Amino acid sequence: MQCELCGKNVDTLRYVIIDGARMAVCENCAKLGIPAPPPAEKRLQEVSLKRRMSKIDEKIFQSMNRVLVPDWAERIKEGRIKKGWTREELSAKVGEPVNAIAKMENGDLRPSDETAKKLEKLLGITLFQEVKEIEAVSSSSSERRGLTIGDLIKLEKEKGMK
């Protein structure tokens, strides 16, 4: 390697700044300047350890809920009448007291899931509906948007209106 100042061949070059210019010089010439850091080597690009934003920025939680239809009372009554059964007959088939059937038809007594299933089969009606509960949670903001079961039932009811 050659000193850039005096042209002398040396094993090791010193990096100095002479008159504002960076030079690779021999040991002797190095005294004329001020030490400078070696030329910038191509540094390995630092691998950023920055945690990447999760790809799942927005999580959507879904859950299915089986709920009784809002007009279950009417459906039970209509179903029974269509079958041409009396309350007593239905009562015997379902295994519920007559006054319980009467209350169900009036909407005063909510049938248990078990009873509702029996009624569905016996009367050939649908008493359950599946509602989707969707909640979108955005991690970038605290916005929360959710449809409650109540909202969905309301929508269903409005759709069903003639």
Ligand SMILES: [Zn+2]
């Ligand atoms: Zn030199």
